Amino acid sequence: MNCPNCGSSNIRKKNIIYNEGTITSRGHNRGSQNLTTQTKLARVCCPPKQSLHNVWFIVLCISGVSVLSYFLFKETNILSLSLIVFIVLGLLSSFIWSVLLGKKEKLLFKEKYKNWEESWFCLSCGKST
Numbered sequence: 239m240n241c242p243n244c245g246s247s248n249i250r251k252k253n254i255i256y257n258e259g260t261i262t263s264r265g266h267n268r269g270s271q272n273l274t275t276q277t278k279l280a281r282v283c284c285p286p287k288q289s290l291h292n293v294w295f296i297v298l299c300i301s302g303v304s305v306l307s308y309f310l311f312k313e314t315n316i317l318s319l320s321l322i323v324f325i326v327l328g329l330l331s332s333f334i335w336s337v338l339l340g341k342k343e344k345l346l347f348k349e350k351y352k353n354w355e356e357s358w359f360c361l362s363c364g365k366s367t
């Protein structure tokens with residue numbers, strides 16, 4: 239197989255470049271973090287990262303609701319009670335929504351990862367395919 243961009247045969251799989259260029263060494267002291275050293279090329283060929291925005295969405299929702307309910311519980315009346323019910327229902331639906339979104343994202347991530355595993359990097363021109 240040759241590079242479709244420059245025709246060079248000097249191409250390698252991205253995951254091989256990444257694994258070769260990434261060295262993880264254990265910290266010397268107990269409790270210290272593992273050290274990861276990476277070559278420039280390995281950084282270019284890094285695998286896709288799973289996004290965490292649905293986790294942040296849940297955190298945001300929960301903190302928003304707790305702040306709101308604090309103010310509502312200060313002067314409890316029927317109106318604020320119905321508001322609480324409304325907020326709880328909103329939280330519940332957003333939670334279900336984020337779970338569904340997370341599932342979709344996981345599938346998308348799997349696909350991205352598979353693409354990365356199967357992609358090539360040209361060492362002559364730097365293009366990836």
Ligand SMILES: [Zn+2]
Nearest residue numbers: 241244360363
């Ligand atoms: Zn090339």
